[in-house]
Amino acid sequence: MKKIVFFTLLALFYSSTGWSQSADYQQQKAEKIAKGSVFTKIINRELPADIVYEDDDIIAFVPLRLQAPVHLLIVPKKEIYTINDATAEDVIVLGNMMLVAKRLAKEKGIAETGYRLSVNTNEDAGQSVFHLHMHLLGGEKLGQMVGAEKQTDEK
Template sequence: MAGEPQADCLFCKIAAGDVPATIVRETETTLAFRDISPQAPTHVLVIPKVHYSDAAELAAAEPVIAGDVLREAGQVAADEKVDGTGYRIVFNTGPGAGQTVFHAHAHVLGGRDLQRLV
């Protein structure tokens, strides 16, 4: 059921503390941790603690929590000190866009020139 933890979801397991991750921020509704395969010097994932398969599903069902994810992404950028030079917040939605874990999540990328990335 959407919103409920999924037994086979890696990010649900990380949120529950069952799988280790390098956590950089945590709120009541979100968790932010370092990507295990970073694409930039700063590459942090921000997830909602509730399970929705992608950003669109999360936004439709839980717009306040979707806003929490975005707010925390901005706070991660500030904490990582990339807010002054520029950063990206990316939501991959679907396998054709590169989504490999089907739990909504934002990638916060910064610390290098990102202008050439689309």
């Protein structure tokens, strides 16, 4: 019985101290979802965008704030809030997002030199638009990933 109480208290502690989204973030997220995503507005042509690719399921465009010489957003037209909300029904569109990224990287001349694909999910990753999207970044040597340490041959 003591173990059950301990693990229940431990779970409550972690859920309230950093293993969940902050109350402010949860509120902002709920408000943004209720309002509708800026990406849906681009898809519906309610907002302008520099669209570089579009098919029945996916749209890709240049973001307002570039983080690299080549920076594109690849967005499913289906509104999926986060990768955590993706279902088995979304497998094909998720795979096609990768193939669109490959195609655009080749078109932009960065397929051979290298590029990064990034999907931010929720608070700790800095997700601010709640419509799943993938960043295609390249055109220069990109920095190390967060927390990556230099690897050496020394042992």
